[in-house]
Amino acid sequence: HMRLAYLLSLVIFAILIGCGNCVCDEFQQTSCEFSIASMSRGVKRVVEAIEQAEGAGARVRRSIGNMQLRNLDPFLLLDHFSVAPPAGFPNHPHRGFETVTYMLEGSFKHRDFKKHEGVIGPGDLQWMTAGRGIVHSEMPAENRQNIGLQLWVNLPAAKKMMEPNYQELLSSEIPIVDRDGVSVKVIAGNSMDVDAAVLTQTSILYLDFTFEKNSKHVQKVPSEYNGFAYVLEGEAKFGKDKVVVKKYHMLELGNGEDFTIETSDSTARLVLICGIPIGEPVVQHGPFVMNTQEEIQQTFRDYQNAENGFEGAHDFK
Template sequence: MTSKVARKIAQSVLSREQAEGAGARVRRSIGTRSLRNLDPFLMLDEFSVQAPAGFPDHPHRGFQTVTYMLEGEFWHEDFKGHKGRIGPGDLQWMSAGKGIMHSEIPATNNKAHGLQLWVNLSAKDKLSEPNYQEYPATNIKAVSPEEGIDIKVIAGESYGVQSPVMTMTPTMYIDISLKKGKKVEQIIPKSFRGFVYTLSGTAMFGGDKHKAEAHHTLVLSDNGGTYLPVESLSDDCRFVVIAGEPINEPIIQYGPFVMNTEQEIYQAFADYEQGKNGFEGAPGWHSSIRDLWS
């Protein structure tokens, strides 16, 4: 009989606030010098945006963006006619595929606060058709194993509850809130690479009981562990556990384009500028929400 092996914390990175987009502020961890990427993850931002700041019209190719709202509301719109509004607890899982132009800005005067994760796509999926999955908070699966433990299953599985979200790159994304003294053991597939991002409170994470407060990215060890133990030290403990199957392919990133070779990056820029191969209609496109606060 094989005994359980707990994941440990291999690295801790504090997410420091920085400017991004048009007047927005983000706390970035993955995607910085301290943690360039964590295959299959390219970037993680905890964003805090208030009008008129935002992320106006911009392109993407070759990966997925996952936006999870914590408070406030965002408008989003793309050049293919897709437009919507997401609020607290809502999820948007977008695959940019071969090309998307979109815009994201606050929908009200209140602060829009959330997480945006960039998930890489394998070479075979990088030029696929763009698609969206949107789930309002009411459709996000949840489980409370006991009083003082509240879990939202954004992707993957937790305590027997499975998310309906389809992930082109196998990914789990679990939002956990704990009262002081509560413990959880989150199952993580042995082959997955992952991390914890702390939103509030204090807890001890991993088999080594690593103590961490808010705004830290805790990289999980690749020790063949199959679960992550956590014990809360405060009543306001909240964090996300994110892990995925490594793609193990070259990552060449230039701004909003992520491909496998430099030549593919040059081609992405050429396609974007010339409005072809997925970027038809991009040149001259102007979102209707871009100037909402001007």
């Protein structure tokens, strides 16, 4: 009887171990599925970019840098501009951040007080680090509607007074990848295993996507990044909840990592822009972006006195 009881206890123990493994396997599978779902980003909010006047007769659709969304660290502004002569952006200063101008149609001519000038055409990019000071003009180079995007990227305190710098890339120098009905122009960062050519002061992802109908792409975005997408044409479904967003609308990404974009019966063109937040105070007064009110006041004095980075500013015509 003792031997029988011992054998019976072994059988019961084996059954319990087996069931335990079943429960464990099921738990692991469930937790794995939950983990994948929690890594996928949703959509935090959608903002319509309302057209407004800017510069000298220019029209812009501003989705970041308005009353609805003052900034999205490290991004300060996104303008979708459309400008025909004689309108434009005549001489004006900058300090403490970067401007990224990406032409979609037409051309823009750029001149600054350091005698740097050039023209960027369709698909070309200018990444200007204003640093301690730039005074420049940006004017349409063709007698038509000249259309593009201008993004303002903040600089950390340690780099706000760095020397100004330009990177200008022709459209042909910006890598493009096509895969399964999705085309991406890799302006900054990485997509579909392709790296951008531009060097950035802060870690940034800037991608220009074109989607055919019934296409899908999952973009890896580091979990610490803030990010947004802006729809230029058509409409697409975004994030784990497949939020439908149409042209001239910006959407802020929720927390997570992977971000899914897909189309059904519409094509779409959009930019996806993400970056690591700087996490410092932002004090902005027009074209000057610093960390404190005192620094802004000093910047105004420097500009008025043409010193500390603005030497020669008053002679620029």
